[in-house]
Amino acid sequence: MLKGKNIVVGITGGISAYKSAEIVSRLKKKGANVYCVMTQNAQEFISPLTLRTLSNNPVVTSMFEEPGTWEVEHISLADKADLFLIAPATANIIGKVAHGIADDFLSTTLMATRGKVLFAPAMNIHMYENKIVQENITRLKARGYDFIDPVIGNLACGYTGKGKMAEPEAIVARVCQELLEEQILAGHKILITAGPTKEKIDPVRYLTNHSSGKMGYALAEVAARKGAQVTLISGPTNLKCSPQVNLIKIESALDMFQAVQENLDQNEIVIMAAAVADYRPKIFSEKKIKKKDEDLKIVLERNPDILKYIGENKKDKILVGFAAETNDLKENATKKIIQKNLDFIVANDITQAGAGFAVDTNQVTLFFADGSYKALPLMDKYEVANKILTEVYALLKEKRSERND
Ligand code: CTP
Numbered sequence: 001m002l003k004g005k006n007i008v009v010g011i012t013g014g015i016s017a018y019k020s021a022e023i024v025s026r027l028k029k030k031g032a033n034v035y036c037v038m039t040q041n042a043q044e045f046i047s048p049l050t051l052r053t054l055s056n057n058p059v060v061t062s063m064f065e066e067p068g069t070w071e072v073e074h075i076s077l078a079d080k081a082d083l084f085l086i087a088p089a090t091a092n093i094i095g096k097v098a099h100g101i102a103d104d105f106l107s108t109t110l111m112a113t114r115g116k117v118l119f120a121p122a123m124n125i126h127m128y129e130n131k132i133v134q135e136n137i138t139r140l141k142a143r144g145y146d147f148i149d150p151v152i153g154n155l156a157c158g159y160t161g162k163g164k165m166a167e168p169e170a171i172v173a174r175v176c177q178e179l180l181e182e183q184i185l186a187g188h189k190i191l192i193t194a195g196p197t198k199e200k201i202d203p204v205r206y207l208t209n210h211s212s213g214k215m216g217y218a219l220a221e222v223a224a225r226k227g228a229q230v231t232l233i234s235g236p237t238n239l240k241c242s243p244q245v246n247l248i249k250i251e252s253a254l255d256m257f258q259a260v261q262e263n264l265d266q267n268e269i270v271i272m273a274a275a276v277a278d279y280r281p282k283i284f285s286e287k288k289i290k291k292k293d294e295d296l297k298i299v300l301e302r303n304p305d306i307l308k309y310i311g312e313n314k315k316d317k318i319l320v321g322f323a324a325e326t327n328d329l330k331e332n333a334t335k336k337i338i339q340k341n342l343d344f345i346v347a348n349d350i351t352q353a354g355a356g357f358a359v360d361t362n363q364v365t366l367f368f369a370d371g372s373y374k375a376l377p378l379m380d381k382y383e384v385a386n387k388i389l390t391e392v393y394a395l396l397k398e399k400r401s402e403r404n405d
Contacts, residue, residue: 003031005179008077008113010086010106011051012093013041014165015156016122020087021046022168024054027175035077036060037106039093063105078112083179086110087148088122088165091133097145098136114243116178120148120171125161144221144242148174184393186227191267192220193260193274193306195235197253201298202285210357211275213237215322215381219271220245222385226393231267233259235274253277253303260306264313269392271320272307273346275357279303311341318395320388323347333367343395344368346388354378366391 007027011020020036027034034055038048040062048059060077086093086106093107102108110117119140127133128150137147148171153164165171194216199207217239220232224244231246233256241247248263250256253276264270279300289296307321321342323333326349333347348355348364355363355378363378366388376387 001030001176002027002179005032005082006035006080007032007175007179008035008037008081008084008109009051009055010084010089010093010110011036011038011042011046012086012088012090012106013039013044014088014090014122015045016088016165017042017045019165019168021050021054023085023087023171024051026168026172028055030172030176033057035080037077037109039104039106041090060105063108076109076112078109078114081113081115083115083175084110084113084117085120085171085175086118087120087171089119091121091123091127091130091136094119094121094133094136094140098139117145118148118174118178119145120165121150121163122165123150123163124155124157125159125163128161128163142240144240146178181225183227185223185389185396188228188269188396189231189267190223190228190269190271190392191231191233191260191263192216192223192271193233193235193256193276194220195237195239196275197235197256197277197303198251199253199277199280199303200251200284201281202287202289204288207277207279207281207300208236209275209277211235211237212357213239214360215362215384216271216273217241218381218385219273219388222382223389226389228269231263233263233274253280253306257304257306257309260310264310267317269318269320269396270310271388271392272310273322274306275324276306277303278305305340307340307342311339314341316399318343318392318399320392321345324350326351329365330367330373333365334371337367337369342369344391346384 011017024034035057036051036055037060048061052059096107097110102111148166150162151164151166152162154160155163195213196209196211220230220241224230233248248259250259280303282299282301319342321340323336323345325332329347329349333345337345345367346364354361361378362381362384365373365375367373
């Protein structure tokens with residue numbers, strides 16, 4: 001199942017280090033090549049010999065050890081890793097990576113890896129709940145590192161609570177899930193827009209909307225995981241995306257329009273998830289507008305409809321739009337499919353709880369150009385992204401078979 005996959009397992013100094021033996025053994029049974037890196041402290045809990053025997057590979061235990069006859073001496077583990085798992089991950093290694101500290105073999109290799117990194121934390125409940133640890137975890141997540149949450153259980157320190165490393169079986173299942181995400185979009189180039197736009201009134205004021213960018217960023221991440229080459233054009237947000245995504249940051253609708261035009265030809269799939277402002281102030285005041293007694297009138301002029309422009313220049317691209325509606329969802333969404341020449345539209349009723357702006361979930365209906373539709377239940381934005389991209393893949397397959405007919 002994991003045949004040919006290179007997995008580096010980093011083991012740090014916690015009592016659950018003994019469970020890394022089972023993890024390594026399970027990964028080996030699934031056919032993976034497993035390379036273990038142990039910190040100094042980890043070696044107090046489990047012997048390198050155990051892991052060497054189970055992984056059938058030399059175990060790295062020190063930064064400066066003599067390379068023996070082992071296979072890894074000439075290659076960088078960082079480059080080799082399809083996935084880097086740190087199990088158990090102590091507060092120390094989490095803190096070090098979160099702050100760019102690389103002072104031993106594990107932290108230096110981790111810092112250099114471009115593959116997927118998964119931490120399986122294990123520590124005392126109060127340590128785990130410590131705000132500093134939680135901030136470090138949040139910081140790492142924002143940089144594209146992933147976590148397998150610890151579970152509730154009896155901890156070695158005598159406490160009961162969340163801090164126990166997830167069971168080896170669950171960790172290995174998650175590793176499989178990460179490595180076996182089908183590369184259905186491999187070789188395809190996709191352009192995604194996300195976030196709000198900012199329309200300046202004067203040097204200190206602007207018009208914008210409530211979009212957080214979460215849906216567009218989720219689409220970009222999931223598309224990259226499915227093997228696509230992703231360009232993400234994003235309005236101002238606080239979100240980060242993984243280094244595989246080519247991120248272009250813009251501010252206004254006009255900036256977004258320009259960036260889209262510059263990138264349109266190279267991409268065969270376009271998903272417009274951005275909440276583009278339909279209007280901008282007609283006049284930008286170079287100086288701060290001073291208050292007066294009378295009402296202030298700001299004249300707004302239309303921004304270009306970027307999606308409509310793409311629809312008019314679509315060629316054989318797959319084009320997906322979004323529609324945020326407060327009423328007549330079906331009618332409004334289908335109208336936009338025709339007006340903007342879309343393959344399908346992701347419509348949500350933003351008055352529904354859990355749907356729309358700034359939340360992690362969304363409840364959408366996909367309306368297709370042929371009149372069919374699929375109503376999806378309330379789900380995480382990453383799952384919504386997965387559904388949307390699966391539909392994109394179905395359309396790609398359809399186009400391919402039409403071409404071959
Ligand atoms: N969109 C766009 N350019 C604009 C406005 C919207 O490309 N100036 C795109 C959005 O990214 C989204 C789709 O058009 O994919 C629908 O946007 P929405 O604001 O819901 O609809 P509008 O077409 O602007 O129509 P209305 O405001 O009348 O609902």
